[in-house]
Amino acid sequence: MKYNIALIHGDGIGPEVVNEAVNVLDTVAKKFGHEFCYTPLLAGGCAIDAKGECLPQETIDACKKADAVLLGAVGGWKWDTLPGDKRPERALLGLRKELGLFANIRPALLFDALAEACPLKPEIVEGGLDIVVVRELTGGIYFGERGTKETPMGLAAYDVEQYAEEEVRRIAVTAFDMAMKRNKKVTSVDKANVLDSSRLWRRVVTEVAKDYPEVTLEHLYIDNAAMQLVRNPKQFDVIVTGNIFGDILSDEASMITGSIGMLPSASLAAGNFGMYEPVHGSAPDIAGQDKANPLATILSAAMMLRYTFGLSKEADAIENAVKAVLAKGYRTPDIYTEGTTLVGTKEAGRLVCAEI
Ligand code: NAD
Numbered sequence: 570m571k572y573n574i575a576l577i578h579g580d581g582i583g584p585e586v587v588n589e590a591v592n593v594l595d596t597v598a599k600k601f602g603h604e605f606c607y608t609p610l611l612a613g614g615c616a617i618d619a620k621g622e623c624l625p626q627e628t629i630d631a632c633k634k635a636d637a638v639l640l641g642a643v644g645g646w647k648w649d650t651l652p653g654d655k656r657p658e659r660a661l662l663g664l665r666k667e668l669g670l671f672a673n674i675r676p677a678l679l680f681d682a683l684a685e686a687c688p689l690k691p692e693i694v695e696g697g698l699d700i701v702v703v704r705e706l707t708g709g710i711y712f713g714e715r716g717t718k719e720t721p722m723g724l725a726a727y728d729v730e731q732y733a734e735e736e737v738r739r740i741a742v743t744a745f746d747m748a749m750k751r752n753k754k755v756t757s758v759d760k761a762n763v764l765d766s767s768r769l770w771r772r773v774v775t776e777v778a779k780d781y782p783e784v785t786l787e788h789l790y791i792d793n794a795a796m797q798l799v800r801n802p803k804q805f806d807v808i809v810t811g812n813i814f815g816d817i818l819s820d821e822a823s824m825i826t827g828s829i830g831m832l833p834s835a836s837l838a839a840g841n842f843g844m845y846e847p848v849h850g851s852a853p854d855i856a857g858q859d860k861a862n863p864l865a866t867i868l869s870a871a872m873m874l875r876y877t878f879g880l881s882k883e884a885d886a887i888e889n890a891v892k893a894v895l896a897k898g899y900r901t902p903d904i905y906t907e908g909t910t911l912v913g914t915k916e917a918g919r920l921v922c923a924e925i
Pocket of ligand 1: 582586641642643644645646658661829830846847848849850851852853854855860861862863865903
């Protein structure tokens, strides 16, 4: 099969980690008989330098034509003094909006070989940890009505949390579909004891659950969920929640797994289209030094194969190769501990290719 991938290398370590993910994809293509065609595109600081804007229209158009997008990271010190709406990171919001990416998927997987990087007590995470946070990405308080008004108490500012039934339904379906491919449990997180928007959220998620009799649905309030995630994270399989709660919970879940250099993510639109990127930023402090951990981007490429192209065997091959490289004791500087073997970005990528 032939697949078209839009490649946004971006800034800082973005190009280094994306290059390794491409090497891994090419290795998979050779082994399994696929063809991956890449279209390199500009977004972020490099696009500001070359085109005067962080998200040129031609990048948007080419992404829409591709089957999926693989992105490194954007931003860096050079552009830090630009006003908010001109900064490289704006490209990410623009891409989400233009591509209709309404579901953010963040796995929090604790690799056996990296168990000591977990900040929780060993007995809490014994036997591993494998959670997916499904966050609604284009609705809720970040996109609701906002403003500032005069009041007797001085200026007051407000941001409205609002969810429509259809917005909740499509993210719930994404979460239940995902649970069907995993351990068949969905935890929906809201604040239904206080918020009307959460009560509607809970009703719609409960309705969607009726179409998935094999999946166990549980509801938790956000405050309890934040607590349970560090008290007993193994109880979770798929967590589904709105934009602002998901923003916070997905960071908390990632922290449990140790290094930021290991965390992939996917943002999905209707019809399996998706944008795949590591959770980390452009790490300007280590850019160009062959120190960046490419595994988050390589694992993002594996998610692309699984969720957009439906190639689970191929995705498994990448994930198993990453596990094998870690089990053999190879570590980039961010996850290095005494007694393991220090490798650079390129060597880490080469080792994954060799395992595949
Ligand atoms: P960051 O994730 O870039 O870096 C935080 C720390 O983690 C740094 O010490 C960095 O060296 C380290 N780190 C990050 N990724 C790593 C990797 N793959 N391997 C090894 N170490 C890694 O976050 P930041 O420093 O807050 O932001 C730097 C720039 O990236 C800023 O301009 C920010 O706006 C941007 N940013 C972009 C994205 C994105 O493109 N999705 C996300 C977050 C931040």
